[in-house]
Amino acid sequence: MKLKRRIFLKTALVMASILTLSKILPNDKVLELAAEEAKKMLQGEEEPIHIVWVHSQSCSGDSVALLNATDPSILDVLLGQFKNIGEVTLDFHQTLSPQWGVDVVRGEKGDIAKEWDAVEILEKAKSGEISPMLLVLEGAFPDESKAGEGYWSSIGSLNGEPIKATEWLTEAAQYAEAVVAVGTCAAFGGIPAGAPNPTGARGVYDVLGRDFRSKAGLPVINIPGCPAAGDWQTKTFAHLLLTVKNLLPAPELDEYFRPVFLYRNTVHERCGRGIWYSSGKFSSEYSQPYCMYELGCKGPIVHCPITAIPFIEGVGICTEYGSVCIGCTDPRFPDSPLSPFLKALPAPTMPIDLAAGIAAAIGAVLGASITYKARKAKKESKVEEVSE
Ligand code: SF4
Ligand code: SF4
Numbered sequence: 164m165k166l167k168r169r170i171f172l173k174t175a176l177v178m179a180s181i182l183t184l185s186k187i188l189p190n191d192k193v194l195e196l197a198a199e200e201a202k203k204m205l206q207g208e209e210e211p212i213h214i215v216w217v218h219s220q221s222c223s224g225d226s227v228a229l230l231n232a233t234d235p236s237i238l239d240v241l242l243g244q245f246k247n248i249g250e251v252t253l254d255f256h257q258t259l260s261p262q263w264g265v266d267v268v269r270g271e272k273g274d275i276a277k278e279w280d281a282v283e284i285l286e287k288a289k290s291g292e293i294s295p296m297l298l299v300l301e302g303a304f305p306d307e308s309k310a311g312e313g314y315w316s317s318i319g320s321l322n323g324e325p326i327k328a329t330e331w332l333t334e335a336a337q338y339a340e341a342v343v344a345v346g347t348c349a350a351f352g353g354i355p356a357g358a359p360n361p362t363g364a365r366g367v368y369d370v371l372g373r374d375f376r377s378k379a380g381l382p383v384i385n386i387p388g389c390p391a392a393g394d395w396q397t398k399t400f401a402h403l404l405l406t407v408k409n410l411l412p413a414p415e416l417d418e419y420f421r422p423v424f425l426y427r428n429t430v431h432e433r434c435g436r437g438i439w440y441s442s443g444k445f446s447s448e449y450s451q452p453y454c455m456y457e458l459g460c461k462g463p464i465v466h467c468p469i470t471a472i473p474f475i476e477g478v479g480i481c482t483e484y485g486s487v488c489i490g491c492t493d494p495r496f497p498d499s500p501l502s503p504f505l506k507a508l509p510a511p512t513m514p515i516d517l518a519a520g521i522a523a524a525i526g527a528v529l530g531a532s533i534t535y536k537a538r539k540a541k542k543e544s545k546v547e548e549v550s551e
Contacts, residue, residue, distance in 0.1 A: 164503035185527045207372055212404060214297045215288045215335070219316045219328040220355040221302025225346035226258055226391035231475045232393025235401065251283040251404065254293060285319035288401035289331055291338035293380075295407060297400070298339035303348040303355040303548055304329050304370045308364025315362045336371055338380045340407045343386065344368065345396055350385035351419070351494040358498050366494075368420060379407050385420045386465070392474045397424055417466070419494050423470070433470035435483040450484055452541065459505040460487035467492040 218226075253260060257304050260281065287293050305315035307327050317325035318332070344367040347353035355364035368375065368383040375383060386399050399422055405411040414422040431437065439445070440454040447457060454460070465488055471477045481488050490501035500508060 166506050199363070206457070210295065212251050212295050212297055212340070212407060213254045213282070213293045214251065214256075215254050216259075216284070216299040216301065216402075217318050217328075217331070218257055218360070219300065219302040219318070219332075219349070220349055221346065223258065225301050225349075225396070226256070228388075228390040228393045228474070229345075229396055230393065231325060232397040233476050234394050235397050254296075255281065255288065257281075257289060259329050279534075281497055282319050285331070287337070288337045289319065289326075292336065294338045296334055296335075296338060297341050297343065297407070297435075298442060299343045299345055299402065300332065300349045300367050301345050303331060303352045303364035304367060305531070306365065307550070309361070309363045334369065336375065336377070339377050340404045341377050341381050342367065342371070343384045343399065343403065345386050345494075346391050347387040347389045347491055347496055350387040350421075351496070353387075353389060354497055371529070379413075381406070381413055382416070382420050384414070384416070384422065386425075387419075387421060387492040387494075389496065390490075392469070392472065392479075394472050395468050398425065398472070413462070421492075425468040426466045428466065428468075428470065428471060430467050430482060430488045435470075455482060455487045457507050458487050459489075459503070461490040461493075461501050461504075461508060462488040464508065465490040465493050467533050481517055505543070 194328070216226075218540050263313075284293070288296060288298070302316075307314055307326070307329060309315075314325065316328035317369070318328045319326050344350040348355055348364070349367050351366040352360070352364045352369070353366075356361060356366075366383075366385070368385065371383060373382070377383075381403075384399065384403065386395055388395060402411060402414050402422070402424075406413050414424060417426060431440070434440075434454075436452070436454045440456060444453045445457045446453040446455050449455075449458065460482060462482055467488070469480050470482075489504040489507065490496050493501055495501055497504075506549055
């Protein structure tokens with residue numbers, strides 16, 4: 164059987180996505196998915212899925228992080244493989260989109276220039292003409308009722324007039340198979356929503372409503388982080404692409420609609436400095452290698468994938484490289500209790516004997532839960548014993 168290049172690339176790409184998921188699925192399920200998907204692709208049955216990625220109140224940090232994804236890599240998109248293989252196309256992204264401006268095709272009779280109308284793509288997405296569509300939002304969405312006679316944020320235009328971002332989002336979302344909020348701003352409002360929040364910035368699920376469901380029956384999927392690491396993004400996309408194709412059940416989500424396979428653990432539960440927390444040794448300045456609780460680390464109250472999936476190719480974990488966790492994946496970021504960033508969380512006041520008794524009773528489940536104060540008190544009493 165002759166295998167066309169297009170089919171080969173498509174097979175390799177989807178296999179890479181499935182293998183990525185092998186870290187969260189048993190091997191036999193992965194092999195079953197791989198066989199099913201390969202069969203469909205060789206028979207040419209599947210339809211392309213269109214990604215439309217728009218920004219509102221954003222710094223584009225999540226797009227930059229996306230460029231650093233390696234497992235799988237965004238290079239597959241930039242090299243045209245997603246588009247050319249016909250399975251997944253990146254139809255719109257304001258900085259990465261291939262369909263933007265003028266495309267020059269070199270032919271035997273000279274160059275042919277073809278104009279692409281990016282605004283037309285946005286209009287089609289808003290009116291349901293792009294299907295099936297994965298809608299990705301980056302940045303917060305403002306409350307335009309606070310904008311007076313102007314507006315805060317727009318996406319596309321109609322008859323030369325800008326369309327307000329919240330209006331565009333509300334219309335486009337109803338046609339999307341899945342809606343993904345990338346980064347803390349799109350998920351929860353993030354920095355634009357920090358007190359006093361003059362623009363009324365919000366996350367996508369507060370614009371569409373927590374009970375919103377996409378065409379595939381999914382709520383807004385949140386991938387928070389400031390920025391969300393590229394691999395957190397591509398792993399979620401890989402899962403959702405297979406969900407939209409009915410090859411995988413929807414990812415389990417937590418109460419803030421974050422995928423549990425990424426956001427299950429707190430930073431503290433897997434922190435490399437945890438041993439120092441357990442033994443009650445705390446850094447008092449940044450050059451020291453001990454637990455940074457006293458320097459303001461919010462790791463004990465923040466759920467984040469960073470300790471399992473660091474920022475780039477296994478490298479880059481905030482607390483292990485000397486920075487306190489400032490809680491950037493948390494819905495409350497950047498306000499209290501995550502800020503002031505360099506101020507320690509209030510220490511619990513549980514007496515040491517009670518804390519030790521509870522920890523012994525529920526050991527493995529809450530093994531790390533002997534409180535900060537109890538740990539420190541225990542260590543200090545030992546130091547006193549030795550000095551006597
Ligand atoms: S408090 Fe912060 S630095 Fe200390 S162990 Fe927990 S996460 Fe790591
Ligand atoms: S460890 Fe804290 S500051 Fe670092 S990415 Fe995770 S939530 Fe953000």
